[in-house]
Amino acid sequence: MSATNTNSALLTVLGVGHLVTGHRPWLRFVVTAETWNVLLAGLAKSRWSLLGLWGEPGMVHLAAHEFETGTPGIASLPCSAGEFPSVGRWHPPAQRLERAIADLVGLQPAAGPDLRPWLDHGCWPLRHPLGSPTAPAEALPPYPFLPTEGESLHQIPVGPVHAGIIEPGHFRFTANGEAVVRLEERLGYVHKGIESLLNGASLERAARLVGRVSGDSTVAYALAFARAVEAATETEIPARAHWLRALMAELERLANHCGDIGAICNDAAFALMLAHCAVLRERVLRASAACFGHRLLMDCVVPGGVTVDLPADGVPILRALLAEMRRAFPPLVELYDNTASLQDRAANTGTLNPTLVQQFGCGGVIGRAAGRAFDARREPGYPPYDQLEFEVPVRRESDVNARVWIRIREVEQSLALIEGILERLPSGPVHGALNQSGRLVEGMALVEGFRGDILVWLRLAADGTVARCHPRDPSWFQWPLLEAAIEGNIVADFPLCNKSFNCSYSGHDL
Amino acid sequence: MRKLLLQNGWRSPLTLPAPAPSESALTELGAKVDRAARRRLGRSLAIREVDAGSCNGCELEIHALNNAFYDLERFGFHFVASPRHADVLLVTGPVTVNMREALERTYAATPDPKWVVAVGDCGRNGGVFAGGYACVGGVAEVIPVDLHIPGCPPNPMQLLEGLLALLQVVR
Ligand code: SF4
Numbered sequence: 038m039s040a041t042n043t044n045s046a047l048l049t050v051l052g053v054g055h056l057v058t059g060h061r062p063w064l065r066f067v068v069t070a071e072t073w074n075v076l077l078a079g080l081a082k083s084r085w086s087l088l089g090l091w092g093e094p095g096m097v098h099l100a101a102h103e104f105e106t107g108t109p110g111i112a113s114l115p116c117s118a119g120e121f122p123s124v125g126r127w128h129p130p131a132q133r134l135e136r137a138i139a140d141l142v143g144l145q146p147a148a149g150p151d152l153r154p155w156l157d158h159g160c161w162p163l164r165h166p167l168g169s170p171t172a173p174a175e176a177l178p179p180y181p182f183l184p185t186e187g188e189s190l191h192q193i194p195v196g197p198v199h200a201g202i203i204e205p206g207h208f209r210f211t212a213n214g215e216a217v218v219r220l221e222e223r224l225g226y227v228h229k230g231i232e233s234l235l236n237g238a239s240l241e242r243a244a245r246l247v248g249r250v251s252g253d254s255t256v257a258y259a260l261a262f263a264r265a266v267e268a269a270t271e272t273e274i275p276a277r278a279h280w281l282r283a284l285m286a287e288l289e290r291l292a293n294h295c296g297d298i299g300a301i302c303n304d305a306a307f308a309l310m311l312a313h314c315a316v317l318r319e320r321v322l323r324a325s326a327a328c329f330g331h332r333l334l335m336d337c338v339v340p341g342g343v344t345v346d347l348p349a350d351g352v353p354i355l356r357a358l359l360a361e362m363r364r365a366f367p368p369l370v371e372l373y374d375n376t377a378s379l380q381d382r383a384a385n386t387g388t389l390n391p392t393l394v395q396q397f398g399c400g401g402v403i404g405r406a407a408g409r410a411f412d413a414r415r416e417p418g419y420p421p422y423d424q425l426e427f428e429v430p431v432r433r434e435s436d437v438n439a440r441v442w443i444r445i446r447e448v449e450q451s452l453a454l455i456e457g458i459l460e461r462l463p464s465g466p467v468h469g470a471l472n473q474s475g476r477l478v479e480g481m482a483l484v485e486g487f488r489g490d491i492l493v494w495l496r497l498a499a500d501g502t503v504a505r506c507h508p509r510d511p512s513w514f515q516w517p518l519l520e521a522a523i524e525g526n527i528v529a530d531f532p533l534c535n536k537s538f539n540c541s542y543s544g545h546d547l
Numbered sequence: 548m549r550k551l552l553l554q555n556g557w558r559s560p561l562t563l564p565a566p567a568p569s570e571s572a573l574t575e576l577g578a579k580v581d582r583a584a585r586r587r588l589g590r591s592l593a594i595r596e597v598d599a600g601s602c603n604g605c606e607l608e609i610h611a612l613n614n615a616f617y618d619l620e621r622f623g624f625h626f627v628a629s630p631r632h633a634d635v636l637l638v639t640g641p642v643t644v645n646m647r648e649a650l651e652r653t654y655a656a657t658p659d660p661k662w663v664v665a666v667g668d669c670g671r672n673g674g675v676f677a678g679g680y681a682c683v684g685g686v687a688e689v690i691p692v693d694l695h696i697p698g699c700p701p702n703p704m705q706l707l708e709g710l711l712a713l714l715q716v717v718r
Pocket of ligand 1: 084129600601603604605639640641666667668669670674675685698700701714
């Protein structure tokens, strides 16, 4: 792993700090406020991007990723006075993350540009659940939305309960006639307190919980959690388990992309695509259930390997799925490409400035549709993808159409990957015992879900239970960009833009 | 597009035969419906789905009910965009504290007669998320529930069995 890369400017900055032992695979340093500020300057200059920002009593952690060397590194800043120099002040992508830290841990971003609460809506029976919980002294004032002024502007509040079968969140549109002047998101409605439930949990329970941070990405989350545990405990898992995990991850990607392509077209009033894509999605879920016993593959990936081996008839079931997908998918692609009314809605709609995408370190389909080629399967990478050939499709138009095409190309790549996995699946056990370190250890992992890169950071206590775990959804760096993408579009195109992003509410609200 | 549509004309439908209504659901529902309501509703039921803090897993399977395999609409069920048009609230999730008020208000906005179906292990008692500061834990803690469909998430067949039981009672 590139953890010891000496050319890394990021590690040179971090290196003046105090190296924390027992943190794997990347390095974590306890730094001073001075180093912290150098780090923030590097973020502001886009020398590295923000991977995550989270807190615990008395300490904030910042994970960054350097473009040139591909090296991740973590800085930890002790905050004895209950505050830390605001990251969001210099680097806007951090703003919501530090508002969440203030709500959950009680550490304040000093001189932060936005000090409104984010996840805490003033309804919980306590404040700062991850810090020193106290009973709320007084009720929170009503949430102050950003003011909008101007002639003939009107506001449209939407949600939290939406019209479709989707997750809850509140959108506040300010419009001038048909055109959206500003969208402001208000999230946090599905905050389940998962991080606090994880504190002290057994690995078994924690794996189930992290696998339900966002149900559509259960494989990717469970994989990120398992890899972080395995990194922390320095456990090597059997080769076959790596390959089966990748198989499950690609099935998950396939199912979600099929569903999304159909749903996006449906929001452009083209229901035929939804009907056909929903059938393909259903076929993937049925094959998943037939092979691994669960349609969404929940609880199949665990620390140490996987819980179910591919049954004897698994390979023919999956080959039949591949054949059916290869028969049915190309005509749908052609239909998408050749339906003028659909193209009219999707092309040049919800265009996102690629500079913002770079600044936010926005991953997944949204990033790759805007020229940001980042894919965690490649970099930092994890097995067995280093032994598999696949392309990471990239486009530059950064509109709804480009996001559909990235999904189409990724469906094709996932089909090829599944084929490659079936051909070369090694034999042997699918699960191994974890090393028992008997002391405090820490681990981190970055995994590419269908929505983008998922980060899991954790600390295991000496008895092997979870002392602290922070899962970071890709949506943290995507939701804010939806506000930018919709600007200047008509209100009626919002569902289309929103679906082309398909950010997670549950993963974000945690 | 024409070719695709024509081909679909030839192919036999994907739709699966209807499952029998779930026995346990029938028992749970049995005592709760009065005859007058049944007559008024006829054969059609409008469903409003409410995510009260789900992980989104339950939503994915509820979505699947609309695909060609399960084709929920053939039974007279359809999803509506507003609680004011709904006969049934299909509620998922452990009811987060932050969603409690929205759920109560959605229930209040649904005209009588109405039924509430709690979907998933979360909807029953909070599931894996029970016990924290952020979840109420179970839909029945907040609004009266007529039927629980367990599972994490329940698959479309289980959802269908539960809903068919509801339909039988309502009819
Ligand atoms: S029951 Fe399971 S799938 Fe449904 S919301 Fe709860 S955790 Fe998610």
